[in-house]
Amino acid sequence: MLSITREEARPLDWIAERQAAMTETVMAWSAINSGSRNLAGLDRMATALEQAFGALGPVRLVAPEPVSAPDNDGCLQPLPHGRIFHLTVRPEARHRVLLAGHMDTVFAADHPFQAPRWREPGVLNGPGVADMKGGLLVMLHALLALEQSPWAGGLGYEVVINADEEVSSLGSAALLAAAARRADIGLVYEPALPDGRLAGARKGIGTYAVLAQGRAAHAGRNPEAGRNAVLAVADLFVRLARLPRVRDGLTVNVASLGGGGPTNVVPAQAVGRFEVRCWSHEDRHWAQAQVAAIVAEVAGHHDVSLTVHGGFNRPPKPLDAVQAGLFEAVRGCGADLGLAVDWAPSGGCCDGNNLAAQGLPVVDSLGVRGGAIHSAEEFLIVDSMTERARLSALLLMRLASGALAWPARGPRP
Ligand SMILES: [Zn+2]
Structure with missing residues (x-):
């Protein structure tokens, strides 16, 4: 000693x-x-x-x-x-x-x-x-x-x-x-x-679940009356997955997509789960704002309602x-x-x-x-x-x- x-x-x-x-x-x-x-x-x-x-x-x-x-x-x-x-x-x-x-x-x-x-x-x-x-x-x-x-x-x-x-x-x-x-x-x-x-x-981590509520319809008879919740979450995922290109060290993992059923039904419900990780509080605030903006865009584009659960329950350190x-x-x-x-x-x-x-x-x-x-x-x-x-x-x-x-x-x- x-x-x-x-x-x-x-x-x-x-x-x-x-x-x-x-x-x-x-x-x-x-x-x-x-x-x-x-x-x-x-x-x-x-x-x-x-x-x-x-x-x-x-x-x-x-x-x-x-x-x-x-x-x-x-x-x-x-x-x-x-x-x-x-x-x-x-x-x-x-x-x-x-x-x-x-x-x-x-x-x-x-x-x-x-x-x-x-x-x-x-x-x-x-x-x-x-x-x-x-x-x-x-x-x-x-x-x-x-x-x-x-x-x-x-x-x-x-x-x-x-x-x-x-x-x-x-x-x-x-x-x-x-x-x-x-x-x-x-x-x-x-x-x-x-x-x-x-x-x-x-790194900090944000853990999210997004619930999509659309409208069911017959896929052959009146698909235009449907609002496809699975498609909305899929679109959300593609947009989220682009975020890391803009911010160094930030990662997005789109992890699971649940919902939908028979192929002849426009699905009315879906749940998408993803996480975001980043090193700084600045990036965390940026990611939070991006997630909110993308959710609003996708909801408008697909005419579905999207409800966000979760968030940055572990901030960066x-x-x-x-x-x-x-x-x-x-x-x-x-x-x-x-x-x-x-x-x-x-x-x-x-x-x-x-x-x-x-x-x-x-x-x-x-x-x-x-x-x-x-x-x-x-x-x-x-x-x-x-x-x-x-x-x-x-x-x-x-x-x-x-x-x-x-x-x-x-x-x-
Ligand atoms: Zn432990």
Whole structure:
């Protein structure tokens, strides 16, 4: 170690001794199916988290906001989500940290990938081991270490672990945003890259469903009386797909077109789903305006009604001055632990986008080193649990002790 003080070293050494216990726990958590739509499994996971984090303070399980989304017939259907884990410690403290993560995974209860197994010594393959049950253990041990340090009293924190991150956090966004407004910094435990690099800038994402309502008619007898909803969505898609040519780094993915039926009927209903991703808030505003303008044009041209659902539920997270200070602080802590901390931009997005959109400095890939996430090849480099827990613990201790300055919050973009 380079310049770690003796008081900092003691809690860090404690983490190093926890490797075997953390491995056992991550295997047990991986075997609990907590797919975003498996509410019973999410409740089991929430109970396991309550037991693990309960030593830190009182835990609440908060009901998510009600959410509905259009099905392929254009009807709004309720989307149930799991309860949100919320822990608050020392809310009266002058400085506060928001630590966020998610308990859900992309693997449904009927997916074949359900249990962990050793891929090779030190590399565990299992659902959620990297994204992000291992990361939740990193967060937990960093907090347990902080509590053993002499500076814990000066720092308050909230832990928010939602159950719908993999399905866009629609039921937990309001709680996360409110917690972000109360905090000085945000730490999120999404996995780092296998080589340890963090995600720096992240693209924002807009997720849309457009419902088209036209008019049915006989395709042979009076086609001119019909208003073709499938054709309107197809036209919309072609126009949307041209947008990236105008704006660098912006992508549009037209993803699905539902509706229509027998070939002798002009279809009256259709649903088109697409997403837009971009790097900057300026591009986001531009894309929002373009989508609205194209929808209006297509509705007029085809004489159909188009209703837009969704939007930029994950705004872009550029690596601006507000964000850079916290990254440098993490880098400094890493250097003292012998870890080279670097970062790279990511086209993916997470709750870190939404926290940053509240003006909060956020590092959102403080979890384990691992990879192949969202696939049955998902893996965790198990040593990285203690490695990354020590990194977060040192950061928290140095902020609490005043050895590191608190980065300033920014405006809401
Ligand atoms: Zn994740």
